[in-house]
Amino acid sequence: xxxxxxxxxxxxxxxxxxxxxxxxxxxxxxxxxxxxxxxxxxxxxxxxxxxxxxxxxxxxxxxxxxxxxxxxxxxxxxxxxxxxxxxxxxxxxxxxxxxxxxxxxxxxxxxxxxxxxxxxxxxxxxxxxxxxxxxxxxxxxxxxxxxxxxxxxxxxxxxxxxxxxxxxxxxxxxxxxxxxxxxxxxxxxxxxxxxxxxxxxxxxxxxxxxxxxxxxxxxxxxxxxxxxxxxxxxxxxxxxxxxxxxxxxxxxxxxxxxxxxxxxxxxxxxxxxxxxxxxxxxxxxxxxxxxxxxxxxxxxxxxxxxxxxxxxxxxxxxxxxxxxxxxxxxxxxxxxxxxxxxxxxxxxxxxxxxxxxxxxxxxxxxxxxxxxxxxxxxxxxxxxxxxxxxxxxxxxxxxxxxxxxxxxxxxxxxxxxxxxxxxxxxxxxxxxxxxxxxxxxxxxxxxxxxxxxxxxxxxxxxxxxx
Numbered sequence: 001x002x003x004x005x006x007x008x009x010x011x012x013x014x015x016x017x018x019x020x021x022x023x024x025x026x027x028x029x030x031x032x033x034x035x036x037x038x039x040x041x042x043x044x045x046x047x048x049x050x051x052x053x054x055x056x057x058x059x060x061x062x063x064x065x066x067x068x069x070x071x072x073x074x075x076x077x078x079x080x081x082x083x084x085x086x087x088x089x090x091x092x093x094x095x096x097x098x099x100x101x102x103x104x105x106x107x108x109x110x111x112x113x114x115x116x117x118x119x120x121x122x123x124x125x126x127x128x129x130x131x132x133x134x135x136x137x138x139x140x141x142x143x144x145x146x147x148x149x150x151x152x153x154x155x156x157x158x159x160x161x162x163x164x165x166x167x168x169x170x171x172x173x174x175x176x177x178x179x180x181x182x183x184x185x186x187x188x189x190x191x192x193x194x195x196x197x198x199x200x201x202x203x204x205x206x207x208x209x210x211x212x213x214x215x216x217x218x219x220x221x222x223x224x225x226x227x228x229x230x231x232x233x234x235x236x237x238x239x240x241x242x243x244x245x246x247x248x249x250x251x252x253x254x255x256x257x258x259x260x261x262x263x264x265x266x267x268x269x270x271x272x273x274x275x276x277x278x279x280x281x282x283x284x285x286x287x288x289x290x291x292x293x294x295x296x297x298x299x300x301x302x303x304x305x306x307x308x309x310x311x312x313x314x315x316x317x318x319x320x321x322x323x324x325x326x327x328x329x330x331x332x333x334x335x336x337x338x339x340x341x342x343x344x345x346x347x348x349x350x351x352x353x354x355x356x357x358x359x360x361x362x363x364x365x366x367x368x369x370x371x372x373x374x375x376x377x378x379x380x381x382x383x384x385x386x387x388x389x390x391x392x393x394x395x396x397x398x399x400x401x402x403x404x405x406x407x408x409x410x411x412x413x414x415x416x417x418x419x420x421x422x423x424x425x426x427x428x429x430x431x432x433x434x435x436x437x438x439x440x441x442x443x444x445x446x447x448x449x450x451x452x453x454x455x456x457x458x459x460x461x462x463x464x465x466x
Contacts, residue, residue: 020139020140021140021145021305022140022145022301022304023141023145023297023302023303023304024300026293026294026297028290029369029372029373031373031376033276033277033279033280033376035276036276037276037380037383037384037387038384039384039387039388040391040392050275050278051272051274052273052274052278052282052462053270053271053272053273053456053457053460053462054274054457054460054462055274055282055462056462058169058173058462058463058465061268061457061462061463063266064176064259064260064265065259066257066259066260067172067173067259070172070245070249070256071169071172071173073249073250074169074172075165075169075466076250078168078248078249081165081168084157084160085161087157087160087161088154088157090157091153091156091157094150094153095150095151095153095154098146098149098150099147099150101143101147102144103135104133105133105134105135106131106133107131107132108129108130108131109128109130109131109132109318110128110130111128112125112126112127112128113125113126124322124323125323126320126321127321128318128319128321128337129318129320130316130317130318130319130337131316131317131318132314132315132316133316134312134313134315135313135314136310136311136313137311137312137313140304140305141301141305142301142302142305142306142310145299145301145302145305146299148294148295148301149295149299149302150295152291152292152295152298153291153292153295155287155291155294156288156295159284159285159287159288159291160284160288162464163284163285163288165463165464166458166461166464169458169463169464170454170457170458170463171248172245172248173454174451174454174455175241175244175245176245176256177262177265177447177450177451178241178447179238179245179256179258180258180261180262180265180447180450181443181444181446181447181448182234182237182238182241182447183238183258183261183262184261184263184443184447185234185440185444186234188439188443189227189230189231189234189436192227193224193228196220196223196224197224199223199224199432200217200220200224203216203220204217216425216426219425219426219429220425220429223433226433227436242254242255262443262450265450267450268453271390271453271457273383273460274460276380279376279379279380279383279460279461280376280379282461282462283375283379283461284464285375286372286376289371289372289375290372292371292372293365293368293371293372296361296364296365296368299361299364299365300358300361303354303357304358306347306354306357307358308346309345309346310345310346311342311343311344312342312343312344313340313341313343314343315338315339315340316337316339316340317337317338317339318336318337318338319336319337320337379461382458382459383459383460386455386458386459387456389456390449390452390453390455393445393449393452394449396445396448397442397448397449400438400441400445401442403438403442404438404439404442407434407438408435410431410434410435411431414427414428415428
């Protein structure tokens with residue numbers, strides 16, 4: 001085995017040439033980014049504030065204990081996240097395979113043979129043990145560039161998993177708030193039905209006493225029937241929303257437990273977006289796009305190295321041990337076996353295949369660069385849309401609360417005037433219809449506001465830290 005020493009020297013010599021890799025070294029490209037996020041003019045955020053709402057972990061943002069438990073279950077059981085984890089394992093294994101090419105490859109061989117030659121009455125038994133080694137000298141960095149590309153692919157896969165977590169957390173939270181919104185709308189509808197049933201009974205009593213008309217009874221019944229008709233549809237939406245959440249959690253469709261009702265869910269006093277420059281580091285999808293660009297850059301070096309000679313060293317050593325009898329004598333045999341060699345391969349004519357392969361690698365790098373810049377642009381668009389959406393949906397909810405309060409007062413006054421005989425019952429019914437519709441709209445506005453907060457948290461790159 002000492003005859004394999006030349007391979008050790010070759011390995012050391014190749015290591016000294018580690019800086020001699022062809023192809024461009026990676027440098028993060030300069031990308032012009034805005035100095036501030038675009039947001040509603042009447043509600044500007046403090047752009048010099050470095051802290052961002054997305055810096056908070058999701059369990060501090062979503063303070064409903066039941067929602068927190070649902071998110072934990074989803075992170076543990078969701079199949080998309082399990083697939084992302086397995087892709088990391090595959091990328092890690094691929095990196096090990098690629099990196100192994102930089103080192104000598106050694107394998108052992110063993111054979112045993114024995115027998116008797118009838119002509120010479122010779123008996124023999126031999127055991128042969130050898131070790132073969134092969135090593136490709138990476139003078140031009142082909143193997144190192146390939147390893148660099150595989151390592152970047154592994155990092156991209158890890159960032160992709162973080163993107164899956166971010167999406168999963170936001171989807172669970174958004175669907176949960178949508179479920180609470182439907183619960184609130186169903187509660188409002190059932191309360192309206194109960195109130196209208198009492199109103200129909202009262203109107204019938206007033207009809208018996210001659211202080212109401214048959215038309216009043218019919219109109220009151222119409223309001224009751226209209227509210228009743230919405231209950232089955234709301235129940236359908238609730239069960240389908242529970243099914244969607246169950247799938248996200250990795251469960252079969254089933255009921256979903258609730259925590260705080262929608263009207264008791266806390267809202268943050270402020271949601272600072274943080275510095276625009278920090279968005280590039282915080283969003284895992286941007287980091288994934290950059291790692292893909294790093295891998296594509298390294299593949300250019302692999303393609304360029306194909307133009308240069310490929311030098312391989314081989315070596316073999318071992319021995320044969322056994323006994324052999326010739327004629328009347330018996331002798332022992334121990335034979336040494338060793339060999340070494342070198343091979344140089346230089347492409348001469350490939351009909352443009354190598355040059356085409358290089359152009360392909362350069363084009364793929366340009367595509368990765370464009371995708372990287374596009375990811376940053378889209379990220380800023382997501383944040384801007386989310387900031388504007390959250391602010392405007394907040395304004396809608398506040399104004400709708402004012403509308404509901406006004407209609408509640410209007411219905412109260414209409415009832416007083418009707419009981420005092422100064423107005424028709426139709427005015428009361430119109431007020432009740434308007435109030436019912438406004439309360440349903442307010443419930444929807446509440447749910448939309450919470451969902452827009454989730455989208456803002458996601459757009460800023462929050463929610464993937466476990």
